[in-house]
Amino acid sequence: xxxxxxxxxxxxxxxxxxxxxxxxxxxxxxxxxxxxxxxxxxxxxxxxxxxxxxxxxxxxxxxxxxxxxxxxxxxxxxxxxxxxxxxxxxxxxxxxxxxxxxxxxxxxxxxxxxxxxxxxxxxxxxxxxxxxxxxxxxxxxxxxxxxxxxxxxxxxxxxxxxxxxxxxxxxxxxxxxxxxxxxxxxxxxxxxxxxxxxxxxxxxxxxxxxxxxxxxxxxxxxxxxxxxxxxxxxxxxxxxxxxxxxxxxxxxxxxxxxxxxxxxxxxxxxxxxxxxxxxxxxxxxxxxxxxxxxxxxxxxxxxxxxxxxxxxxxxxxxxxxxxxxxxxxxxxxxxxxxxxxxxxxxxxxxxxxxxxxxxxxxxxxxxxxxxxxxxxxxxx
Amino acid sequence: xxxxxxxxxxxxxxxxxxxxxxxxxxxxxxxxxxxxxxxxxxxxxxxxxxxxxxxxxxxxxxxxxxxxxxxxxxxxxxxxxxxxxxxxxxxxxxxxxxxxxxxxxxxxxxxxxxxxxxxxxxxxxxxxxxxxxxxxxxxxxxxxxxxxxxxxxxxxxxxxxxxxxxxxxxxxxxxxxxxxxxxxxxxxxxxxxxxxxxxxxxxxxxxxxxxxxxxxxxxxxxxxxxxxxxxxxxxxxxxxxxxxxxxxxxxxxxxxxxxxxxxxxxxxxxxxxxxxxxxxxxxxxxxxxxxxxxxxxxxxxxxxxxxxxxxxxx
Numbered sequence: 130x131x132x133x134x135x136x137x138x139x140x141x142x143x144x145x146x147x148x149x150x151x152x153x154x155x156x157x158x159x160x161x162x163x164x165x166x167x168x169x170x171x172x173x174x175x176x177x178x179x180x181x182x183x184x185x186x187x188x189x190x191x192x193x194x195x196x197x198x199x200x201x202x203x204x205x206x207x208x209x210x211x212x213x214x215x216x217x218x219x220x221x222x223x224x225x226x227x228x229x230x231x232x233x234x235x236x237x238x239x240x241x242x243x244x245x246x247x248x249x250x251x252x253x254x255x256x257x258x259x260x261x262x263x264x265x266x267x268x269x270x271x272x273x274x275x276x277x278x279x280x281x282x283x284x285x286x287x288x289x290x291x292x293x294x295x296x297x298x299x300x301x302x303x304x305x306x307x308x309x310x311x312x313x314x315x316x317x318x319x320x321x322x323x324x325x326x327x328x329x330x331x332x333x334x335x336x337x338x339x340x341x342x343x344x345x346x347x348x349x350x351x352x353x354x355x356x357x358x359x360x361x362x363x364x365x366x367x368x369x370x371x372x373x374x375x376x377x378x379x380x381x382x383x384x385x386x387x388x389x390x391x392x393x394x395x396x397x398x399x400x401x402x403x404x405x406x407x408x409x410x411x412x413x414x415x416x417x418x419x420x421x422x423x424x425x426x427x428x429x430x431x432x433x434x435x436x437x438x439x440x441x442x443x444x445x446x447x448x449x450x451x452x453x454x455x456x457x458x459x460x461x462x463x464x465x466x467x468x469x470x471x472x473x474x475x476x477x478x479x480x481x482x483x484x485x486x487x488x489x490x491x492x493x494x495x496x497x498x499x500x501x502x503x504x505x506x507x508x509x
Numbered sequence: 510x511x512x513x514x515x516x517x518x519x520x521x522x523x524x525x526x527x528x529x530x531x532x533x534x535x536x537x538x539x540x541x542x543x544x545x546x547x548x549x550x551x552x553x554x555x556x557x558x559x560x561x562x563x564x565x566x567x568x569x570x571x572x573x574x575x576x577x578x579x580x581x582x583x584x585x586x587x588x589x590x591x592x593x594x595x596x597x598x599x600x601x602x603x604x605x606x607x608x609x610x611x612x613x614x615x616x617x618x619x620x621x622x623x624x625x626x627x628x629x630x631x632x633x634x635x636x637x638x639x640x641x642x643x644x645x646x647x648x649x650x651x652x653x654x655x656x657x658x659x660x661x662x663x664x665x666x667x668x669x670x671x672x673x674x675x676x677x678x679x680x681x682x683x684x685x686x687x688x689x690x691x692x693x694x695x696x697x698x699x700x701x702x703x704x705x706x707x708x709x710x711x712x713x714x715x716x717x718x719x720x721x722x723x724x725x726x727x728x729x730x731x732x733x734x735x736x737x738x739x740x741x742x743x744x745x746x747x748x749x750x751x752x753x754x755x756x757x758x759x760x761x762x763x764x765x766x767x768x769x770x771x772x773x774x775x776x777x778x779x780x781x782x783x784x785x786x787x788x789x790x791x792x793x794x795x796x797x798x799x800x801x802x803x804x805x806x807x808x809x810x811x812x813x814x815x816x817x818x819x820x821x822x823x
Contacts, residue, residue: 344596351589508561
């Protein structure tokens with residue numbers, strides 16, 4: 130075989146030129162090449178923080194004293210805790226933790242300072258939503274160190290005898306929902322939402338572009354079917370696919386990872402149905418936006434990236450800056466992660482879940498408007 | 510208005526541009542009920558775009574008109590319910606079986622006697638025993654027949670057929686045209702685009718379109734007469750050389766070789782006769798005047814409407 134049969138620079142160059150010419154005309158790919166790295170960098174660099182600070186904390190103070198104030202000031206100073214509210218009673222504290230409105234609740238018992246002065250080593254109670262062990266771990270460590278430094282500061286003069294040796298009071302930690310801090314308990318329910326997003330958005334994303342690629346769209350458009358009929362009709366089969374996926378993951382979570390299931394199965398499937406519908410709506414609108422199947426896949430990836438990074442699936446939601454949390458709040462996956470973890474780990478019912486259900490409903494309605502707006506009724 | 514007297518198609522001044530390409534300009538068409546209207550023109554002349562505007566798949570930039578009495582701009586839903594449109598490319602679902610395709614169509618059009626209609630269509634196609642076969646497995650000709658059966662399933666009053674017989678063998682084409690004439694006898698109207706001259710001759714009315722402009726319309730004989738062309742036929746061999754020699758001579762507008770005969774056409778009959786008889790005598794061949802055929806006219810119109818480059822650019 131002669132050398133130029135094997136490889137000819139000029140032939141090779143003709144291929145390179147053709148690829149460049151085609152790439153230049155493929156605007157979406159070009160945009161992806163530029164936007165994806167910038168987006169990744171921005172999200173990883175600025176939004177993601179695996180040592181989240183400023184976690185939302187409520188206080189339930191039944192004994193106002195110098196020690197209490199110093200301790201609370203010390204919590205603030207650690208920058209792990211943002212004291213956002215003073216709670217009236219134990220029930221509201223529990224409800225706020227269940228909803229995820231607060232991550233920590235500090236309770237100061239009524240006779241704390243009296244017992245402290247008597248040298249009885251009283252305890253402050255710190256309740257933590259330990260669903261995500263990674264998000265709360267460092268904050269808890271900081272809180273447990275606090276008594277030492279508070280003692281050194283406040284116990285002076287006649288009280289100095291209390292300061293020596295062991296701290297004169299302790300912080301008793303009460304980790305709720307995932308007391309052993311098992312990461313799987315947090316990750317496995319989260320994976321459900323990720324898998325549903327990935328498969329359902331991609332599958333429906335191809336639904337309309339496939340008709341266009343095969344030339345059957347012209348036929349469909351010439352028939353008396355309305356856009357809403359086509360789009361919602363294409364979504365229905367995937368609802369069942371989604372429910373099958375949910376069941377498989379649920380079984381795997383129970384049998385393979387022994388993730389507890391505290392809530393109601395019916396509530397769980399209702400929440401899943403909402404989330405599945407949200408994903409299908411996204412897929413269908415991407416499908417009506419995209420010109421061809423490749424673009425539909427690229428748009429799916431584009432949608433998928435912030436979902437993975439900003440939904441609280443991989444990285445603690447509270448650790449993100451405000452703008453990233455706003456984007457996260459707009460994504461159904463963020464709310465579904467909270468719903469699933471709430472139902473499976475906390476046993477939450479509808480009153481607690483409602484705050485995460487309506488955003489998904491609103492999202493579906495808005496996205497379906499987008500889909501209808503961009504659905505091409507003609508071949509223009 | 511009475512359905513029997515309302516024109517099946519009545520459009521005026523339709524225009525359509527894609528970017529800076531003016532694909533259809535000032536198209537006006539009238540198709541009467543029960544008529545087979547042939548739509549002729551070279552590739553890229555705007556036939557498909559025109560048909561798509563008629564059935565609401567494309568919005569005209571300007572112009573107005575009706576299809577079966579329904580406004581093409583405002584009542585496209587009603588048009589879609591009453592028109593059968595057969596796309597140029599096979600556009601039924603290849604991953605559905607023949608029966609499933611027909612059943613889907615019947616359901617979309619909400620036919621009351623759905624199963625019976627599907628069964629009739631399958632029997633009419635002669636595909637009753639292959640109903641469960643996937644449409645994608647059919648050969649080109651069968652796909653064409655399936656598409657026609659499917660777009661007629663809902664008993665439309667108007668059929669829009671975009672090159673329905675491209676790539677179909679002659680027997681199937683003949684069957685197809687017999688079917689069309691049978692349906693027209695029952696009152697259905699048909700607009701059919703085609704490249705085949707024998708099919709053009711089977712139409713009640715014809716229209717030539719080139720570069721987006723309608724050049725002439727009427728019955729086959731009207732179209733032929735309208736161009737005032739004379740044609741001579743020369744029989745013999747080595748006709749291509751003779752054709753070259755005749756090109757550009759006074760009176761000769763066009764030469765076309767049909768196997769063993771050469772058609773020479775021009776609109777100055779006297780000058781043409783002189784040129785043809787002279788050339789034939791020189792070559793020792795026999796020349797005789799013949800009736801100008803629809804094909805001669807078609808080629809004449811195509812040449813007159815622009816060079817090949819212009820056609821590609823349009």
